[in-house]
Amino acid sequence: MTPAIRTKSDQQALDEECYFDESIPLKVKQFYERFACITENCHGGKVGDSVKMIPWQWEVIKELYGWRRPDGSRRFNQLLLFCPKKQNKSGLISLLSIHHIMTEPAALVYVIASKVDQARVCFNFSANTLRYGKLKKYIKKGNNPKSFWIRDNVNEIRWTDPKGIRNTLKVMPSTPEGVSGPSASLVVADEVCEWNATHAQVIWDRLAGAGAARGGLFCIISTPQFDREHLGFHKWSYAKSIIDGEIIDTTVCPFIYGVPDEAECLCDEGHDEGWRCPVWWKKANPSMGITVPESFYDDKYQEVKNSPSAEAAFRTLYCGQWVGHTDQYISQTAWSNCKEDFTEEDFLSEDCFIGYDGARRHDLAAYVLLFRRDDKVYVLPRCYIPKDNAQKKQKTDRVPYLRWEKQGLITLTEGDVIDYQTIVDDILKDVKKFNILEFRYDPYGAEWIRQSLEFDHGIPCVEVKQSSTIMSAPTAEMERLIVKGKLRHPDHAVMNWCSGNVVARTDASDKVMLDKRRSTNRIDIMSALAIGLTGIMAEEASDLMMPELL
Incomplete structure (x- = not known):
């Protein structure tokens, strides 16, 4: 199957005889839609209800798992995904992690969150997916060799496959001492832009290299923040350079959802800046109307009027722009x-x-x-x-x-x-x-x-x-x-x-x-x-x- 060419790196991959096989990501999608469920009422249903993969999530999964190298192995060893808040990134992370420990032999998966409490949130999302969804029948009971063991006290889920091989999912905060040890086959850096800057660089250096050596996958899935000296901004810039064709790297899968800094208004209101335009909000927030109502963004924009901190937060967290500072002194509306x-x-x-x-x-x-x-x-x-x-x-x-x-x-x-x-x-x-x-x-x-x-x-x-x-x-x-x-x-x-x-x-x-x-x-x-x-x-x-x- 001929893939859609999004970047110059994709064309380079084709020239290197990489190919695209949609049957592999389709299996991931089928797994998601069979076992994903609501753990909070973010989809408008009740806990335990099944959910469908959101179109933007399918685009990411299709690219990430569909591209193959000539030997059949996965083309990408990194995913750089940046998008605004409330797009159901947690749901995607949860199911990818569970899918990985159930299908990858001897898998070790790290999901690393910004802080201890956020790590607990991530763990509960995965654990509750098992408890309330169709996978709950595999939760460990007695001596069943094919089972999940949810270890709440250490934020860990273990899967023992029919051959008795144990695979592990660990959820932890972004402290270097917490991620030492064997190289992981999958690392998901959740909201890396919120991590302590020094810890972020240390963890990246430690795990990205080790995972690549093993043939693993390192995923950064984050919302932009305010610090342009942070690892998160450098990875965002790298992803942007690949998308723009400034850098050729066939091993990195880049996705950026946000309002471009130079964007012009697309609606009839004639706003002087693109980030004020509701049409751009829709483009930047591909889960709008699914995980959160459109009125949410209207309400947030109303808070922006002459409020410097609200403006910086809106543009960064909901428009995906690296703007100013949380303590921005000058209102850009007034300016x-x-x-x-x-x-x-x-x-x-x-x-x-x-x-x-x-x-x-x-x-x-x-x-x-x-x-x-x-x-x-x-x-x-x-x-x-x-x-x-x-x-x-x-x-x-x-x-x-x-x-x-x-x-x-x-x-x-x-x-x-x-x-x-x-x-x-x-x-x-x-x-x-x-x-x-x-x-x-x-x-x-x-x-x-x-x-x-x-x-x-x-x-x-x-x-x-x-x-x-x-x-x-x-x-x-x-x-x-x-x-x-x-x-x-x-x-x-x-x-x-x-x-x-x-x-x-x-x-x-x-x-x-x-x-x-x-x-x-x-x-x-x-x-x-x-x-x-x-x-x-x-x-x-x-x-x-x-x-x-x-």
Whole structure:
């Protein structure tokens, strides 16, 4: 049978004489639909009722088990499956694990969950599938040699086949000490993106290699989260690269369900971003209307309005996007409402402040030009990153620096370190266009630029130390301007990205400032904005004092 070619890797597999045999996954599907049952009322029925395999689950099973190598063995040794919450991933994991210990000789199956309580949930799902479904007749009673032994106290299920061979399913939390021992024939990493980052890498290194050596299968089945430094994000990126044809790997089966970051609205509402579109919710959540009603997503979206944490959670957990942070400081709804169609030509010769946030020499650097018009503040950003690093980070972090450069939104400086002279040259160009009142800067990494501007070109420079005492007021002012729609920006893609990454911290005195350490991605433009606002605020304070002096 000729399979559907989803990726360049599939074509490569065909060229290597791999083939497709649908009879094998059909047996898995038949097993699922014969023995799967409701263990919770998530399908609208009662406990014990049989369930059908959901179409998206069949697509995964068909690919995973249907592709064979020329010698008849399974083509894939890894499954990378990412999808939003509430798609019945647990049901799929449970039946795959039970099927594996019943059909694979001398099978050892690990299902690894994020925490102890989640491991118990996973175990109960599998155990209750046996207790309430058609397999309950095989639960150990007396000396029946063909039976399941459910060991509740250690989260373990053992299956003894008619030949007396014992196969084992172990469910455990994601701690390295819990998964040492013999190499497993199947490992299912449940919600790996929620695991402790260090533990995730250790477990992957320990089990993936050992399982591959045995011819085993390692499955990551997870919902995206917020940490782009996590193993989960790297595996998601790897899966995306295979799907996009950027990487050829015939051993990995990739599936990603989610709303693409660049998606445009597909419904009649004309939303400005794809993640707001109900049509995309349906595409990203293939179990919608089966495991959870469509109204659930409408209700969740209503919570998003001007609620930063709710927005980040909705986009990540229900749209499958790697967005921001659970403690996202700036509402993207409010930020979107601040966009306005304007260019630098609209502000020629006007007074402005520059706010500059320096970078480690290998990272993003930015400055902004801030113009005050009545009660509004208009911002124009300038962004820089070393060209060599942009190419690397586009692959590892999935941040489209090269596309932004083609769009004229960011400057790539030659080499692998920031070229400060390029930044100075651009500031001097802006000096000719606008009336620069002050260059305000974070002192970290800015001394060379300061000396050049102040001593060589006579531009007034003001150091803005990054302490909560100094930065609390401009940070709060930035939030106020955004919420009130008084901060106006030109819908600049790099700036939009930075705004979604912002996390703030509050000290013991309730002073707030942006927190680069907890922000999972770059926030440099927003930090430059907060620094520049110290100049705007000082000017406003001076204006208020002037009548008294007169």
